[in-house]
Amino acid sequence: MSGTQDAVRLREALTIVLKESAGLLLPPIEDSVLVARLRAACTSFRDRPRLTPYELLSFAQGERFEPAFRNLVVEIFSDKKTAFFRNKETFAYLGDNLLSLKTKKTATIWCAACSTGQEALSLGITWRKRMADSAQEETGTRLAVYASDLSARAIKTARTGHYNNFDVQHGLNVHDLLGFFDEQQGGGFWKAKDTLLAHTTFFQHNLLRSPPSFLPRRLDAILLPHTLQNFDASIAERVIVRLVSLLAPEGWLVLAPSEAEQYGERLFSQPVENFSDRAPPKGMLSRRAFVYPDRDALAALQRSREGTQDMSRQTSSPREPWMQTS
Numbered sequence: 001m002s003g004t005q006d007a008v009r010l011r012e013a014l015t016i017v018l019k020e021s022a023g024l025l026l027p028p029i030e031d032s033v034l035v036a037r038l039r040a041a042c043t044s045f046r047d048r049p050r051l052t053p054y055e056l057l058s059f060a061q062g063e064r065f066e067p068a069f070r071n072l073v074v075e076i077f078s079d080k081k082t083a084f085f086r087n088k089e090t091f092a093y094l095g096d097n098l099l100s101l102k103t104k105k106t107a108t109i110w111c112a113a114c115s116t117g118q119e120a121l122s123l124g125i126t127w128r129k130r131m132a133d134s135a136q137e138e139t140g141t142r143l144a145v146y147a148s149d150l151s152a153r154a155i156k157t158a159r160t161g162h163y164n165n166f167d168v169q170h171g172l173n174v175h176d177l178l179g180f181f182d183e184q185q186g187g188g189f190w191k192a193k194d195t196l197l198a199h200t201t202f203f204q205h206n207l208l209r210s211p212p213s214f215l216p217r218r219l220d221a222i223l224l225p226h227t228l229q230n231f232d233a234s235i236a237e238r239v240i241v242r243l244v245s246l247l248a249p250e251g252w253l254v255l256a257p258s259e260a261e262q263y264g265e266r267l268f269s270q271p272v273e274n275f276s277d278r279a280p281p282k283g284m285l286s287r288r289a290f291v292y293p294d295r296d297a298l299a300a301l302q303r304s305r306e307g308t309q310d311m312s313r314q315t316s317s318p319r320e321p322w323m324q325t326s
């Protein structure tokens with residue numbers, strides 16, 4: 001078998017693994033990059049750094065349904081790009097309309113694909129600045145952020161709150177950096193202050209599975225920008241259905257503008273501007289505008305959860321059903 005044929009079969013095998021495990025699409029990368037990444041997974045898993053593409057394929061297929069190897073492959077091929085205050089308009093809108101509510105005791109927000117934590121900490125910075133500006137830190141709205149990611153390594157970094165100069169230079173101004181982070185001895189690294197980390201509960205989570213029991217079921221906002229673009233479209237739509245079911249009636253689902261445009265027309269009834277005196281940034285979708293799926297579609301989705309059929313494929317391993325319930 002030629003090297004080109006090996007690479008094609010390898011790409012096909014990885015496409016199936018990523019979709020079944022996490023709903024992800026295989027990134028559009030060169031064969032050489034694909035082989036290098038999978039070789040890194042094999043090296044970490046079984047100390048096999050010099051496998052040919054054909055041997056990599058055989059190894060991947062042989063280990064494919066072993067959870068530890070499957071998770072490692074997903075980890076290597078998942079997108080972990082993030083930054084502080086990515087989509088600044090969204091944080092400003094949440095700060096003005098959610099984090100300063102006087103009628104709520106606690107604002108609850110889930111960052112459902114937080115990567116290494118910058119998005120979650122941006123919410124904490126926004127809240128603390130709003131409370132300081134209004135002198136309401138002791139009496140105003142409290143903030144509870146739940147932040148999860150598919151990557152165990154990313155969550156480990158997020159929990160420590162450690163970032164290098166490159167990380168903090170993406171989205172943080174000098175005032176926020178000095179106010180909410182401590183420079184580590186030797187320079188070049190920064191650690192989020194404990195008062196900032198205290199707002200957030202970090203945990204590993206696969207969006208194809210039911211949320212953990214400790215997550216509130218009437219969330220004020222769920223942030224998932226720049227994530228569904230990496231998903232199979234049919235699975236992404238079902239993820240949205242699940243997430244919206246966790247929102248409070250006045251809650252918001254936050255996607256990237258391109259993602260909101262792709263799924264908003266089908267899943268949401270009317271422009272979100274109708275529900276606010278001030279138009280929210282593009283990418284914010286109102287729970288009140290959610291209209292899909294209808295009862296029959298919801299019933300079908302429930303039946304799929306109760307069984308073992310894979311919604312992303314007609315057949316699936318019973319050890320890895322689509323969108324598990326636990």
